[in-house]
Amino acid sequence: MEDIKTRPPGVNATGLPLAEDLMSGAGAIAHFIFGNDSEGSRRKVYHAADKLGLPCFKLGGTLCARRTTILKWIAKQESVV
Template sequence: MQKSANDNHLADDVLEGAGEIAAFLKLKSRQVYTAVAAGHLPHYRIGSNLFARKSTLLSWIASQETAKVAA
């Protein structure tokens, strides 16, 4: 089966594990686990594996910035 351009985009958008998510957000892995446990970080799981999309995290950050400005 041949991969489409959309498959490559999705693969480039997905962060796998707390380490990758932490590196993207410039945090420590423990901070990612704490934020996930508190329900403060958009993510999804497949089994026990933690994932997040870069695009979703960037949108979430933008909404956090907007909320702070409006408050």
């Protein structure tokens, strides 16, 4: 396993810089998951975060998530079904 101390600053275990991995706002998360950031898609993101366990967090009042974490969550959901 890679030691976090050997990684360049701001790079996660997948090699993706944090700035590229982090999504800020329900619109950005909706666009990543659904391909658009319509009001309906943003509402689906809030619903998934509240009721379905979508892995996200708040920075101030803004909903944020990592692309890599959401992809892992989706893969886990697929394996359960």
